[in-house]
Amino acid sequence: SDPELKSLGKAAKSSSYQTFQIPHSTNLLAPVNSRQHGEGTIGILRSKSPTNDQGDDRLHQNDETDESLHNEYDILDEEKEDLLAQANNFQLPFDSDRGFRGTELHFWSYARPHMRAFHASWICYFTSFFVQFSQAPLLPEIQDSLALSKSDIWWTNLWMMLGGVPMRFLLGPLCDKYGARSTMTVVVALAAIPAALTGLVATDLTTLTVMRLLLGAMDSFVPGQYWITCMFVREVGGTAMAITGGLGAVGSGVTQLVTGSVIFPLVRTYLTDGESDMAWRLSLLVPAVVALVVAWYFYVYSDDCPLGNYQQVKKAGLMIERSAMDSFRQGAYNM
Numbered sequence: 001s002d003p004e005l006k007s008l009g010k011a012a013k014s015s016s017y018q019t020f021q022i023p024h025s026t027n028l029l030a031p032v033n034s035r036q037h038g039e040g041t042i043g044i045l046r047s048k049s050p051t052n053d054q055g056d057d058r059l060h061q062n063d064e065t066d067e068s069l070h071n072e073y074d075i076l077d078e079e080k081e082d083l084l085a086q087a088n089n090f091q092l093p094f095d096s097d098r099g100f101r102g103t104e105l106h107f108w109s110y111a112r113p114h115m116r117a118f119h120a121s122w123i124c125y126f127t128s129f130f131v132q133f134s135q136a137p138l139l140p141e142i143q144d145s146l147a148l149s150k151s152d153i154w155w156t157n158l159w160m161m162l163g164g165v166p167m168r169f170l171l172g173p174l175c176d177k178y179g180a181r182s183t184m185t186v187v188v189a190l191a192a193i194p195a196a197l198t199g200l201v202a203t204d205l206t207t208l209t210v211m212r213l214l215l216g217a218m219d220s221f222v223p224g225q226y227w228i229t230c231m232f233v234r235e236v237g238g239t240a241m242a243i244t245g246g247l248g249a250v251g252s253g254v255t256q257l258v259t260g261s262v263i264f265p266l267v268r269t270y271l272t273d274g275e276s277d278m279a280w281r282l283s284l285l286v287p288a289v290v291a292l293v294v295a296w297y298f299y300v301y302s303d304d305c306p307l308g309n310y311q312q313v314k315k316a317g318l319m320i321e322r323s324a325m326d327s328f329r330q331g332a333y334n335m
Contacts, residue, residue, distance in 0.1 A: 079316040083307045090114070090306070100306035101233045105240055113303040114231045117181070118240060120298040121227045124184045125248025127294045128220035131191045132160075133252040134287040135198060135212065137260025141280040142208070152205050156212045163216030171222040179304030180227035184220055189295035191218035192288035199281030224248060230305045259283060 087094065091111040092102040102114035109115040135142065143153055174183045194214040202208045228240045263286050268279035304310045313319045 079312075080318060083313065083316050083318060086307060094306065095233055098233050099230075102231055102306070103233050103236065105232070105236050105243075107243075112301075113306050113308075116302050117227055117231045118244065120181070120302040121184070121224045122244035122247040124188050124294060124298055125220050125224040125244065126251035126254075127291055128188050128191055128218060129249060129251030130255045130258075131188075131195045131287040131291045132215055132218065134195060134255045134259045134284060135215070136252075137256045138264060138280045138283060141264070141276050142202070145277045145280065146202065146204060146208060148205055148208075156205070156209050159209050160212040160216035163213045164219035164221075167217045167219050168222050171219070172226070175223050175226040177310075179310035180223045180230060181299065181302050181304045181309065184223035184227060185295040185299040187218050187220045187223060188291050191215060191220075192291040192295075194218070195291070196285055196288035199284040202281075220248075221245070227304075255287065259287065 087096065087100055090100070090102075090113070091109065092106060092114045093104050094100045094102050094114070105118070106115055110119060139153055142148070143150075171183060171187070194211045198208070198211040198215070202211055224244055225241050228244060229237055232240050264279060264283045267283050268274060268276060271282060272278040305313060307313050307318065310319065314321050
């Protein structure tokens with residue numbers, strides 16, 4: 001329905017297929033009438049009339065194909081209109097020229113999509129830290145149980161912190177490709193696996209180190225901050241990122257109190273009859289279950305961006321598809 005596409009369509013009448021430079025929006029989620037066009041991408045337009053040397057069969061075939069394409073475009077237009085119409089129900093002030101991003105923060109609001117994503121960001125980040133550092137208050141018990149030295153424990157701490165470094169390089173492009181909601185919730189859910197397995201398979205320094213390395217790799221800082229940039233304009237984005245980042249980091253301190261001072265004593269007293277070795281192993285199952293519940297909830301009841309999830313927005317033609325590798329390559333080369 002864009003005037004630019006109509007003009008390009010007229011130019012395609014000289015042949016069945018031609019390649020054109022179709023400009024795309026640099027503000028991918030902005031409404032059509034307010035887009036600022038940048039560099040183009042290659043698109044293929046099909047003319048509605050065949051060349052003179054084509055027969056009646058080819059003409060009939062082209063007519064059927066054109067009708068099919070026309071119906072497909074009608075469906076896409078309807079999906080696009082449905083997504084754009086969601087803005088009428090937003091409870092937060094937004095800027096339609098900047099991807100429908102929110103222009104204010106209402107901290108006590110839980111409305112979708114903006115404030116739901118705001119709270120989802122810090123709660124998921126909090127949960128991730130809660131799970132990652134759940135082993136820390138139990139390390140004295142783990143050290144005695146596995147007959148490890150203080151130096152051994154220090155090395156496991158080091159490998160846990162190193163695990164998050166390469167993952168941050170990977171999570172950024174994954175957010176570009178799949179969106180913050182999907183990336184964040186998957187990371188939180190995956191953190192539950194090494195957390196639970198630590199109590200099940202850790203029998204020596206090697207297995208403990210591997211589990212802590214994997215646990216450290218489940219770093220949710222990048223998708224949490226990325227999520228905020230998708231939902232809020234830059235005038236309030238810094239404040240939003242500061243609040244979500246600060247609240248999320250509290251999870252590492254809360255787990256020291258909850259896991260070490262509440263969960264472990266209760267498990268040892270009521271489930272293991274005072275046996276510490278089994279108590280710390282069972283205690284690590286609790287943060288794992290919490291992570292799975294939080295990940296499921298926000299995967300189902302939150303959004304990647306103001307207009308919905310990336311898959312829907314891309315399907316409706318409001319966002320350009322790009323691979324995670326292309327995103328990483330572009331970031332690596334632009335130095």
